[in-house]
Amino acid sequence: MRLPGSLAGAMATIRIPPVLRASVGGERELNAEGSNVGEVLRALADAHPATAQQIFGADGDLNRYVNVYLNDEDVRVLDGLDTPVAERDSLVILPAMAGGAEG
């Protein structure tokens, strides 16, 4: 029986936005394990330390300029970093982009 909060962790897919790709060796998508959103993102940050300060603020919460979606829902309207993650869930990291006219 799997106990809430003590899962060995589900394997989730994380979509890496263009601005973070340099920090993960150019990968566009990575897999990371964790029982909730925070654990999955921590696993990513442990594997690729350069992403840590871009995703997490000093308080350990998500940076205000980064949105994270579990499948298609903003984790801020779920349980934030505590939102449970199931096997084969997809996380999307979405920082604001401003590219437009100038290009």
Added chain:
Amino acid sequence: MARHTPLYFLKHGTRRRGGLRPVSPSGAEYVRQIKSQIDEVDPSEVRELADEGVAIVDVREAEEFAAGHLPGAVHVPRSYLESRIDAAVPDRSQRVILYCASGNRSALGAHTLEHELGFQHVESMTGGYTLWKDRGYPVEVPRQFTPEQRARYSRHFLLPEIGTEGQQKLLDAKVLLLGAGGLGSPTALYLAAAGVDDDVVDVSNLQRQVIHTTDRVGVPKVDSAEEAIHALNPDVEVVKYHTRLDASNIMEILDGYDIVVDGVDNFPTRYLLNDASVRLRIPVVSAAILGFEGQLSVFAPYEGPCYRCLFRQPPPAELAPSCGANGVLGVLPGTMGLLQATEVVKLITGAGEPLIGRLLMYDALSATTTELKVRRDPECPICSREPDAIADDEMGVFPDYEAFCAAAG
């Protein structure tokens, strides 16, 4: 009710061998006969039904409809009734009222709908448009399309979702395009092709602009864009702003537009635009591009989230590379710009489901799209408040604004 009552005529003074035999009725007699087989409704009753979910169908010819019609009527000429009625009235149990000029063609049409196509609740308006107008009831007089316009927009007229009414809205719409660069160029061209009036603001140095041509190198961008737009469609009025948007001029520039298309390249302007558009309740069709990826969403103030609901604050400058620093696929602004143009046409005509409360991500390399939900933030610093409560000096400001702009140079 008998469907075909045989009628017998005997012409005076005509001797017929074999006695009486059926003679074809006169046209007027036939119409009278049809009218006895359908339900008719007086204009006064139709007037009461204006907002009651009744489909009012004008079966006259295009030029009659164009000269004026009942408000809210859909146009299905009697000659196309059978083939086009389903697009106009998909539900056969819906109450349908047909009218023409005097009540004859609509009677014939009502007969067809009821007896041949199985519509359950069909009526013909007695006296038609003529009686309606004589009684002084309200009429809608649509824009008259010139023969040239009829030809130019004929493919739009054929789409039930757009039609002459939607095309009229497109011609009446005022859209402000911010940035005539990568994103703005295709948007401007296609909206101009659709007859939408647009403006081109010169906000930055522009590249990859399909709206410009080699022989216009050195011509100011807004002038070059105007030339291209007029060459494509002289219907379109172009108002040019040779200026940079800032807090002192944005309210004045945006005021009076139906839609703003955001293709600007920097965060301060995006936030400024968001805040001003919320205050003026103008929807913004927004796109951003970087590398091989694009984002698209529609921010409709107070109906859906605003840009600040999505991104409370911009990333620090080192995490917000420009396309100039990071590169962008040349066709990507075309793809995203035309998705913007599509959303603009939908908003103007009311067709389909606009991309409000949703963010579309397009990844050109993997040829995939992802849709994310965007919710209104009840604590949004801007759109959680009434427009009047938002002050001039709050617009475009975000935490660490000074540091951001200093770092961005």
